[in-house]
Amino acid sequence: MFAQFLFISSALLTLGGAVAVLVTKNIMHSCIYLLASLIGIAGLYATLGADFVAVTQIMVYVGGVVILMLFAVMLTGGKDFVSRAQNLLGLAPSMGNRWTFSVGILVALVFLATNIKLILNVSKSIPAKTFGNEFPSTVNQIGHLLVKEHVLAFELSSVLLLGALVGAAIIARPRKQ
Amino acid sequence: MNQTVVSYLSQYEFYDVLLAAFGKNEGLLAFAIYLLGGVIIVGLCATIGGLGTFAERKISADIQQRLGPNRVGPYGILQFLADGVKMMTKEDVMPFTADKMLFYLAPMLALVGVFATLAVLPFSSGLMMADLNVGIFYLIAISSLVGVSVFLGGYASNSKWSMLGGMRGASQIISYEIPVTISILAVTLLAGGMSFGTIMSHQRGLPTNWFIFHNPFAFIAGFVYFIGALAETNRAPFDLPEAESELVSGYHTEYTGMRFGFFALAEYIEVFVVCGVGAALFLGGSNLPFDISFDIIPLQLLEVVIFMSKALALYYVVIWIRWTFPRLRVDQLMAICWKYLTPIAIFNLIGCAVWVVVFNGKSIAELIFGH
Numbered sequence: 001m002f003a004q005f006l007f008i009s010s011a012l013l014t015l016g017g018a019v020a021v022l023v024t025k026n027i028m029h030s031c032i033y034l035l036a037s038l039i040g041i042a043g044l045y046a047t048l049g050a051d052f053v054a055v056t057q058i059m060v061y062v063g064g065v066v067i068l069m070l071f072a073v074m075l076t077g078g079k080d081f082v083s084r085a086q087n088l089l090g091l092a093p094s095m096g097n098r099w100t101f102s103v104g105i106l107v108a109l110v111f112l113a114t115n116i117k118l119i120l121n122v123s124k125s126i127p128a129k130t131f132g133n134e135f136p137s138t139v140n141q142i143g144h145l146l147v148k149e150h151v152l153a154f155e156l157s158s159v160l161l162l163g164a165l166v167g168a169a170i171i172a173r174p175r176k177q
Numbered sequence: 178m179n180q181t182v183v184s185y186l187s188q189y190e191f192y193d194v195l196l197a198a199f200g201k202n203e204g205l206l207a208f209a210i211y212l213l214g215g216v217i218i219v220g221l222c223a224t225i226g227g228l229g230t231f232a233e234r235k236i237s238a239d240i241q242q243r244l245g246p247n248r249v250g251p252y253g254i255l256q257f258l259a260d261g262v263k264m265m266t267k268e269d270v271m272p273f274t275a276d277k278m279l280f281y282l283a284p285m286l287a288l289v290g291v292f293a294t295l296a297v298l299p300f301s302s303g304l305m306m307a308d309l310n311v312g313i314f315y316l317i318a319i320s321s322l323v324g325v326s327v328f329l330g331g332y333a334s335n336s337k338w339s340m341l342g343g344m345r346g347a348s349q350i351i352s353y354e355i356p357v358t359i360s361i362l363a364v365t366l367l368a369g370g371m372s373f374g375t376i377m378s379h380q381r382g383l384p385t386n387w388f389i390f391h392n393p394f395a396f397i398a399g400f401v402y403f404i405g406a407l408a409e410t411n412r413a414p415f416d417l418p419e420a421e422s423e424l425v426s427g428y429h430t431e432y433t434g435m436r437f438g439f440f441a442l443a444e445y446i447e448v449f450v451v452c453g454v455g456a457a458l459f460l461g462g463s464n465l466p467f468d469i470s471f472d473i474i475p476l477q478l479l480e481v482v483i484f485m486s487k488a489l490a491l492y493y494v495v496i497w498i499r500w501t502f503p504r505l506r507v508d509q510l511m512a513i514c515w516k517y518l519t520p521i522a523i524f525n526l527i528g529c530a531v532w533v534v535v536f537n538g539k540s541i542a543e544l545i546f547g548h
Contacts (some may be wrong), residue, residue, distance in 0.1 A: 001204055028332065029278060035325065055311045055318045063321030063354065067347055070328055074344075137310035139371055 003047060010043025027073050035066045052138045180308035180374055182214055183207045189474075214306055218295050222446050227257040229445035233496050240500045267434035272335055275431065279333035283326045284432065284439035290322030291443045294450050299373035301463045301480035303472070308374040313361055316454065317354070320409075323447060324350035327411075327418060327428050330440065334431035342427025345507065346418030350409055352514045357405035359522035360398040363529040364388050364458045367395060367538070377462035384466070385542035389459040392541055394528030399459040401522050403491075406451040408514070410444060413499035417507060452491035453484065460487050 017037025021030045038061040045054035146154045183206075186192050199206040231246065231254060238245025246253035271280055297312045299305045309315055324347055331343015367388055368376040380386050389399040408415035419427030429440045456462060463484035469476065505513070536544060 002208075026276075028276065032279065032282065032329070051309060051311050052314070055315045059314070059318035059321065062325065063318060064351070067321075067325060067328060067351060070325075070332070071344075071347065074332065137370075137372075139310050 006043060007047045010040045010047065013037065013040030014044065015040075028070070031066060031069050031073060034069070035062060038062065038066070050138060052142055180372075182304055182306055183210050185303040186210065211306070215296075218298075218300075218306065219292055222292075222295055222449060223442065225449050226442045226445035227261065228254075229448065229492065230260065230441065231257045232492070233445075233499075236493070236496045237500045240497070261438070264435050264438040269436065270431075270433045272431050274335045276333040276335065279329050280431075281436075283330035283333055284436045284443075286326035286329065287323050287443035288439050290320055290326065291446045291450065293319045293322070294447075297373060298450060298453050299377060299457050299462055300484055301477045302374065302377060303477045304481060305373065308372050310370070310372050312372040312374075313365065313376070313454070313458070314371050316450075317358055317361070320447070320450070321350070321354070323443065326443075330432070331418075331428035334428070336431055338425045338430045339428050342418045342424045342430070345424075346411060346428055349411070349415065349418065349510065352511065353405045353408040353415075353518075356401050356514065356518035356522040357409060359519070359526050360402040360405065361458060363395060363398045363522075363526045366526070366529050366533060367391055373457055373462070377457060377464055380461040381464050382466065382468060384461065386540065387459065387461040390541065392529065392532045392536075394525040394532060395459070397521060398525040398529070399455070401518055401525065402459065403455055405514075405518060406455060407495065407498065408510070410447045410451055412448060412495055414502040414504050415510060416499075416504060417510060448495055449488060449492060452495065453488040455491055456484060456487035460491075462487075 014037050017033045017035075017040055020033035021037065024030045024033060039058065042054045042057040042061075045051075045057055196203065196206055199209070234256070235245045235253070237243075246256040249255040249259045271277065294316050296306045297309055297316050299308070299312075327346035327350065328343045331339045331341070331346065334340070364376060365371050368379045370376065376388075380388055384390065388395050390396065411418050417427075418424075419429065424430070429437050432440060463480035465476070465480060465483065
């Protein structure tokens with residue numbers, strides 16, 4: 001019963017937050033609704049028993065991404081972007097013309113098709129890969145997988161992050177005149 | 178899997194009696210236990226937060242050779258209740274140009290972020306609400322809500338002081354999260370797990386088993402954690418977000434009444450939480466200084482007392498530091514974080530990893546005295 005309650009409330013939070021992000025006209029508010037939606041996704045992970053992923057979701061998105069978004073919005077103007085001319089259905093603030101809308105719809109359709117294909121495959125293969133009682137917790141499982149089977153991806157992503165860090169340092173560095 | 182207060186209590190006989198009273202409905206009983214435990218812990222910690230304001234004023238008075246609050250109750254100890262009543266009856270003012278929704282949301286987010294951390298705070302080995310496998314990671318993650326609330330409070334007030342305070346607060350909290358998290362990582366490396374139960378079970382017995390005395394790197398990591406935690410909770414000498422001589426009162430300048438009270442309460446409870454985490458990670462947590470083979474509820478209560486006394490001793494140090502050191506400048510603050518604490522923390526992490534490999538995870542005391 002508790003699992004159902006958790007699932008329904010997190011699903012409602014996710015969907016409600018996502019809809020509110022689209023509908024609201026204030027960009028700061030939409031950041032906050034996005035926060036709610038991301039916390040809902042963490043709740044969905046928790047329903048699936050993936051506690052480490054759920055916590056990572058909160059850590060990365062709430063602690064990092066949303067605060068950075070708020071900073072970026074504030075430093076680039078914020079309230080002045082309230083609404084523009086071309087409103088689709090008069091609902092959402094729009095930031096484009098017919099050309100961008102048609103490209104956006106095309107991308108959305110491709111994305112939807114890919115997702116449906118993925119989800120259908122998942123529902124066919126019912127016996128999920130289980131690890132048994134070999135590990136006491138999901139943390140141990142993930143750690144084991146990261147440094148044993150997926151060590152190349154792990155190292156490559158760390159190199160990517162290091163590159164991003166060095167790049168940011170170079171951009172932010174004061175230039176000599 | 179995850180240990181909780183329910184799974185702990187279920188080993189006793191009275192659990193079966195309670196279960197019968199709830200009509201064999203385990204879910205309902207678990208819900209009742211969680212509800213009761215949550216009410217007790219939130220009430221307790223809110224009282225500690227309230228008493229924290231009193232302690233702050235009394236200790237600062239001692240340091241400055243004043244008397245401090247001494248009118249309400251014996252030694253003025255009921256002063257915080259009087260303050261609470263005053264805050265609740267004050268007029269709730271909102272600036273005309275404020276962003277209404279965010280203005281109302283910010284203080285609540287601060288309290289939610291702090292209260293959510295109480296779920297994993299290890300008051301004793303059995304009576305903590307939930308001993309999650311990802312316990313310490315969960316605590317770091319959920320407490321970042323406080324950073325969002327500081328920033329939102331500053332933005333929504335639509336005043337220059339608040340805005341500057343909010344931006345300082347957010348950047349400070351993000352920056353100091355890095356050395357703090359890396360120091361905590363060094364401890365999880367030594368303990369071999371992220372749950373508070375695992376971490377505390379490695380520090381059983383005499384203080385020589387505490388992680389702060391485990392090896393020289395862990396010793397430094399303890400201090401790095403403490404300095405970073407001071408900065409994360411916006412305490413002096415890192416209280417730039419609310420620096421009263423520069424920014425009036427920072428991100429909560431425009432808040433009045435109980436909304437200001439929420440921010441203040443959240444800050445004092447958060448200080449207690451980081452002190453508790455410091456006690457659990459580095460100072461042995463709630464472990465008794467001797468080994469006992471049996472486990473009864475009064476023993477657990479004794480563990481709660483031990484944990485509380487360690488956490489409150491750290492709380493005293495936090496207040497002591499506040500009234501001793503002058504405030505830093507913004508550039509000094511960032512230089513301390515990025516040029517000193519972060520490299521030291523990374524060095525500690527590598528040092529701890531090497532220590533675990535070379536000495537097979539043994540502490541200094543074990544190496545000297547045998548075991």
